[in-house]
Amino acid sequence: xxxxxxxxxxxxxxxxxxxxxxxxxxxxxxxxxxxxxxxxxxxxxxxxxxxxxxxxxxxxxxxxxxxxxxxxxxxxxxxxxxxxxxxxxxxxxxxxxxxxxxxxxxxxxxxxxxxxxxxxxxxxxxxxxxxxxxxxxxxxxxxxxxxxxxxxxxxxxxxxxxxxxxxxxxxxxxxxxxxxxxxxxxxxxxxxxxxxxxxxxxxxxxxxxxxxxxxxxxxxxxxxxxxxxxxxxxxxxxxxxxxxxxxxxxxxxxxxxxxxxxxxxxxxxxxxxxxxxxxxxxxxxxxxxxxxxxxxxxxxxxxxxxxxxxxxxxxxxxxxxxxxxxxxxxxxxxxxxxxxxxxxxxxxxxxxxxxxxxxxxxxxxxxxxxxxxxxxxxxxxxxxxxxxxxxxxxxxxxxxxxxxxxxxxxxxxxxxxxxxxxxxxxxxxxxxxxxxxxxxxxxxxxxxxxxxxxxxxxxxxxxxxxxxxxxxxxxxxxxxxxxxxxxxxxxxxxxxxxxxxxxxxxxxxxxxxxxxxxxxxxxxx
Numbered sequence: 014x015x016x017x018x019x020x021x022x023x024x025x026x027x028x029x030x031x032x033x034x035x036x037x038x039x040x041x042x043x044x045x046x047x048x049x050x051x052x053x054x055x056x057x058x059x060x061x062x063x064x065x066x067x068x069x070x071x072x073x074x075x076x077x078x079x080x081x082x083x084x085x086x087x088x089x090x091x092x093x094x095x096x097x098x099x100x101x102x103x104x105x106x107x108x109x110x111x112x113x114x115x116x117x118x119x120x121x122x123x124x125x126x127x128x129x130x131x132x133x134x135x136x137x138x139x140x141x142x143x144x145x146x147x148x149x150x151x152x153x154x155x156x157x158x159x160x161x162x163x164x165x166x167x168x169x170x171x172x173x174x175x176x177x178x179x180x181x182x183x184x185x186x187x188x189x190x191x192x193x194x195x196x197x198x199x200x201x202x203x204x205x206x207x208x209x210x211x212x213x214x215x216x217x218x219x220x221x222x223x224x225x226x227x228x229x230x231x232x233x234x235x236x237x238x239x240x241x242x243x244x245x246x247x248x249x250x251x252x253x254x255x256x257x258x259x260x261x262x263x264x265x266x267x268x269x270x271x272x273x274x275x276x277x278x279x280x281x282x283x284x285x286x287x288x289x290x291x292x293x294x295x296x297x298x299x300x301x302x303x304x305x306x307x308x309x310x311x312x313x314x315x316x317x318x319x320x321x322x323x324x325x326x327x328x329x330x331x332x333x334x335x336x337x338x339x340x341x342x343x344x345x346x347x348x349x350x351x352x353x354x355x356x357x358x359x360x361x362x363x364x365x366x367x368x369x370x371x372x373x374x375x376x377x378x379x380x381x382x383x384x385x386x387x388x389x390x391x392x393x394x395x396x397x398x399x400x401x402x403x404x405x406x407x408x409x410x411x412x413x414x415x416x417x418x419x420x421x422x423x424x425x426x427x428x429x430x431x432x433x434x435x436x437x438x439x440x441x442x443x444x445x446x447x448x449x450x451x452x453x454x455x456x457x458x459x460x461x462x463x464x465x466x467x468x469x470x471x472x473x474x475x476x477x478x479x480x481x482x483x484x485x486x487x488x489x490x491x492x493x494x495x496x497x498x499x500x501x502x503x504x505x506x507x508x509x510x511x512x513x514x515x516x517x518x519x520x521x522x523x524x525x526x527x528x529x530x531x532x533x534x535x536x537x538x
Contacts, residue, residue, distance in 0.1 A: 018349075018352060019349045019350065019352065020349075021349075022345050022346070022348040022349035023345075023346070023349045025342075025345045026342050026343075026345035026346040026348075026349055027342070028342075029338050029341045029342040029345060030338065030339060030341075030342025030343065030345075030346070031342070032338050032342075033335045033336075033338035033339040033342060035320045036320050036323070036324060036331050036334060036335040036338070037303075037320065037321065037324050037331075038324050038328060038331035038332040038334075038335050039300075039303055039332070039389070039390050040332065040386075040390060040393055041300060041301075041390065041393055042300055042301055042302060042303040042304070042390060043294065043295060043298060043300045043301070043302060043303060044302075044303050044324070045283070045302055045303065046321055047294075047321055047324050047325050048284050048287055048291040048294055048295065048302065049287045049288075049291065050318065050321040050322065050325055051288075051290050051291055051293075051294045051325055052284070052287035052288025052289070052290045052291035052294075053288065054290065054325070055288060055289060055290020055291075055293070056289065056290065057288060057289070058077060058078060058259070058288075058289060059078070061077065061258070061259050061260070061289060062074035062075075062077050062078050065077065065224070065258065070220050070221075070223075070224050071220065072218040072219065072220025072221055073218075073220045073221040073223075073224040073258055075218075076217050076218055076220070076221040076254070076255075076258070077221075077255055077258045077259070112214060112215050112216070112217070112218065113170060113213075113214035113215075113217060113218055113219040113222045114166050114170060114211055114214035114215055117166045117169055117170065117214075118166075120148065123148065123165065123166070123169060124148075126169050126173070127142065127145070127169060127172075130142055130169070130172045130173065130176055133176045135175060135176040137175040137176075137180070137185045137189060138172040138173070138175040138176040140189045140192065140193065141168065141171055141172045141175055141188065141189065141192050142172050143192070143193070144168070144192035144193060144203060145165060145168040145169065145172075147165070148165060149161040149162060149165075163207070163208045163211045163212070164204050164207040164208050164211070165207070166207075166211045166214070167206070167207035167208050167209065167210035167211030167212075167214070168207040168210075170210050170211060170214050170222075171188070171206065171207060171210050173219070174210075174222070174223060174226055175188075177223055179222075179223035179224075179226045179227055180226060180227075180229075181227065181229070181230055183230055183231065184226075184229055184230060184231060184232055187231060187232050187233070188203075188206065188232050191203040191206065191232070202232075202233075202236070205236055206232055206235070206236060209235070209236060209239040212239070212250075213225070213239070213250060213254075216249075216250045216251050216254060217251065217254050221254060221258065222254075224257070224258060225254050225257050225258070228257050228262060228263050229263055234263055234264065234267065235263070237267060238253070238263055238266065238267050241267065241270055241271065252281075252282065252285070253266060255285070256281065256285065256292060256296075259289035259292070259293065260289070260293060261292065261293055261296050262296075265296040265297070265299070266281075266296060268299060269281070269295065269296055269299055272299065273301050276301060276302075276304075277301060280295060280301045280302040281295060281296075283302060284302065298328075303390070336382065336386065339382040339385055339386065340378055340379055340382040341378075342382075343377075343378035343379075343381040343382045343385070344374055344375065344378035346378075346381070347374045347377055347378055347381075348374065351374070365452065365456050366456075366459075369452045369455065369456060372448060372452055373449065373452060376445040376448060376449055379441075379445065380442070380445065383438070383441075393434070432506055432507045435492070435507035436506070436507055436510050439485075439488050439507070439510060439511045439514050440514055442484060442488075443481055443484065443485070443514040443515060443517075443518045444518070446480055446481050446484060446518070447481065447518045447521070447522060449477075450477060450478055450480070450481075450522055450526075451522070451526065453474055453477060454471075454526055454527065454530065457470045457471060457474070458530060464534040464535075464537045464538045465538055467534050468531065468534050468535070468538075471527070471530070471531060471534075478519070478522060478523065478527060479519060481514075481515040481516075481518045481519040481522070482515045482516065482519050483515075484511075484515055485511045485512040485513070485514055485515020485516065486511075486512055486515065487511075488508075488511030488512070488515075489508050489509065489511045489512045492507055492508035492511060493505075493508050496508065
């Protein structure tokens with residue numbers, strides 16, 4: 014009878030557990046199949062470009078459809094690119110074809126542009142015009158002129174944008190305050206803005222740049238994004254421009270790249286290649302693409318899109334359903350192999366009740382399902398390191414610091430999402446073991462033996478009743494080791510809380526459950 018019973022429960026275990034793999038829902042990541050489904054469901058680049066043309070942004074539409082990587086957009090080499098660009102412009106008098114700064118590379122064109130801005134009689138543009146960096150004299154050496162020109166070209170371009178009403182009112186007001194400021198900080202911000210505007214002007218035509226700046230509410234956010242993109246490994250500025258043209262906001266992009274400095278840019282590029290809606294989805298959820306792990310990614314069939322649609326439209330509910338399927342599948346698997354496992358009851362004594370047996374298997378199946386979830390999503394316990402320019406990196410913990418706590422080490426005790434998750438894991442494990450001990454206590458209480466035998470049975474289970482302390486200490490030691498080697502990036506609070514949970518639950522069990530039962534049995538002897 015063992016084999017038929019095992020087969021009877023193995024079939025639903027694999028069917029229900031396998032159904033959980035067909036639902037591509039994760040805690041801290043997005044499945045590439047869901048991103049591809051979102052991209053297919055959303056508008057493509059052609060449709061977005063058509064809408065831009067209908068709104069009058071023909072240059073932005075053409076730039077969006079350009080199938081090329083603009084080498085001037087990467088700017089990984091920084092300002093030396095400016096020197097190379099302007100020096101060659103001085104030598105042969107050529108301009109940058111299609112770029113916003115193309116018409117501003119000659120002194121005559123800059124003077125004519127300033128005259129046009131004055132005739133436009135735009136209050137904002139005139140306010141910026143009064144603070145333009147001066148035109149470098151022709152007597153200056155070429156290398157000196159090249160180092161001064163970016164700020165002037167960027168200032169003229171900013172005035173053009175102001176005259177065309179490409180800045181939001183709050184953006185322009187802050188920009189004017191910087192331009193007219195008498196403080197060094199304001200002057201420095203204005204000069205930085207002029208230089209960065211000129212650099213962005215090498216990437217795209219004026220129409221695309223105008224659309225790009227309309228997405229910003231504060232010039233400080235523009236400078237932050239520009240500073241972030243100068244770091245090696247970040248996507249080209251032309252790619253960021255295309256993201257904004259497809260509807261992404263600069264705040265979303267800035268937050269995403271700061272939260273995932275290692276692979277955020279690559280994830281956005283992969284999602285954008287699937288379709289504009291794919292990258293928009295990552296930015297809206299602020300989650301990266303799911304990375305490979307020991308277990309394969311969620312299974313998806315080309316002819317069956319319902320799991321993808323369900324996950325895309327109801328991500329939270331899909332995650333709950335997936336967890337439920339994995340728990341039920343694990344429970345059926347335990348029922349299938351239970352006949353091959355040792356008898357959970359004491360030999361020669363009554364077996365546990367159906368409810369007690371169900372409770373035990375439910376606890377074990379929940380732990381098994383949780384283990385599978387961690388194998389599916391390896392980044393679950395990884396805490397992203399937000400990028401903050403100008404701040405020192407967080408020091409790594411070492412074995413010496415763990416064995417000899419100091420004030421700096423105590424400052425590492427913080428509460429974040431990963432710390433809360435690890436605390437929840439330790440708490441669930443302790444609660445599960447607490448319930449397991451209660452079931453064992455109830456099982457001994459209902460045995461049809463004398464009180465003295467029950468006392469001896471309780472003494473025999475002392476190691477099980479102290480299991481919470483062992484589990485807590487083990488969790489603390491494991492957490493400290495993982496922290497030291499960098500496997501898990503969480504605060505020390507999670508490590509110390511494991512032992513605390515063990516002390517609390519073991520104390521509750523022994524004081525409020527074990528002690529009263531022993532007292533009654535001793536009195537009845």
